[in-house]
Amino acid sequence: MSTTTISPSTSQQRKKVTTLMFRQKKEHGEPITMLTAYDYPTAMAIDKAGIDSILVGDSLGMVVLGYENTLPVTMEDMLHHARAVSRGAKSALLVGDMPFMSYQVSVEEAVRNAGRFLQQAGMDAVKLEGGRERADVVRAIVGTGIPVMGHLGLTPQSVHQLGGFRAQGKTASAAKRLLEDAHILEEAGVFSLVLESVPARLAEYISKQISIPTIGIGAGAGCDGQVLVTHDLLGLFERFTPKFVKQYANFHAEMNKAFTEYLDDVETKRFPAVEHTVEMSDDEWDMFQKEIK
Ligand code: KIV
Numbered sequence: 001m002s003t004t005t006i007s008p009s010t011s012q013q014r015k016k017v018t019t020l021m022f023r024q025k026k027e028h029g030e031p032i033t034m035l036t037a038y039d040y041p042t043a044m045a046i047d048k049a050g051i052d053s054i055l056v057g058d059s060l061g062m063v064v065l066g067y068e069n070t071l072p073v074t075m076e077d078m079l080h081h082a083r084a085v086s087r088g089a090k091s092a093l094l095v096g097d098m099p100f101m102s103y104q105v106s107v108e109e110a111v112r113n114a115g116r117f118l119q120q121a122g123m124d125a126v127k128l129e130g131g132r133e134r135a136d137v138v139r140a141i142v143g144t145g146i147p148v149m150g151h152l153g154l155t156p157q158s159v160h161q162l163g164g165f166r167a168q169g170k171t172a173s174a175a176k177r178l179l180e181d182a183h184i185l186e187e188a189g190v191f192s193l194v195l196e197s198v199p200a201r202l203a204e205y206i207s208k209q210i211s212i213p214t215i216g217i218g219a220g221a222g223c224d225g226q227v228l229v230t231h232d233l234l235g236l237f238e239r240f241t242p243k244f245v246k247q248y249a250n251f252h253a254e255m256n257k258a259f260t261e262y263l264d265d266v267e268t269k270r271f272p273a274v275e276h277t278v279e280m281s282d283d284e285w286d287m288f289q290k291e292i293k
Helices: 019-028 040-049 075-088 105-123 130-142 155-160 170-189 199-210 253-269 283-291
Strands: 032-036 053-056 093-099 126-127 147-154 192-196 213-218 225-227
Touching: 019 093, 032 126, 040 053, 040 075, 053 075, 075 093, 075 105, 105 126, 105 130, 130 147, 130 170, 147 170, 170 192, 170 199, 192 199, 199 213
Parallel strands: 032 053, 032 225, 053 093, 093 126, 126 147, 147 192, 192 213, 213 225
Antiparallel strands: none
């Protein structure tokens, strides 16, 4: 492991993170950090913390828009949130997640939609789910100069085909297929690969077998980087938290506390107090009284 730091993690004016830096971090054995964001203030805070990359994930369908799964999320939803994120984050590598049916119908549509993330929403790269069945689409998008991040293992857009949000690659044959898909995506040109909810020993093996960095979520410590859904990390999403999440805060409880205190303050007339109030001089007030007589 090298002692050279590819990107300083807390510098105020750090350099823009690039896909090349992802590759260099893997070569130096330096973990890549990634979180999701869907809005301006969260993107700003993540960027300021020095996180390498922000994924505008289609998980926003569940944690922000309240859907049961990610399938209803549209290109317009994604672009709307991606624009807000790109206004807030100037250094992190920004990855826009291609939503369900934005890249499955035809290669042309996939390329056009990938382009919209860069042209209309300030993203630096796109991510899409799937293995061998997406190789042509990956090749075509990469061929236009747009960096693509792959996503294997638990691919939430296939939730109905997978029979639920369940871990993948747990049998010898499934593991072999996953390894093959990783090689196929690497050959097709992805710059990085998300491995979601797969056995740690398989994720570590794949990470060693391919030259592009793997980003794990529920895939153990052997990946080249880690990503989490920010709402899970912050404890903002109460409905359900996957086993692999480490919760660093309980913002849902904090919000609840703040809202009930506000309610109490308003009901008991403790808020607004004098310091929250706009004043008017006595002279102006007297003149006003005369004006309305
Ligand atoms: O949509 C998302 O947030 C994702 C991550 C879980 C990798 O795809």
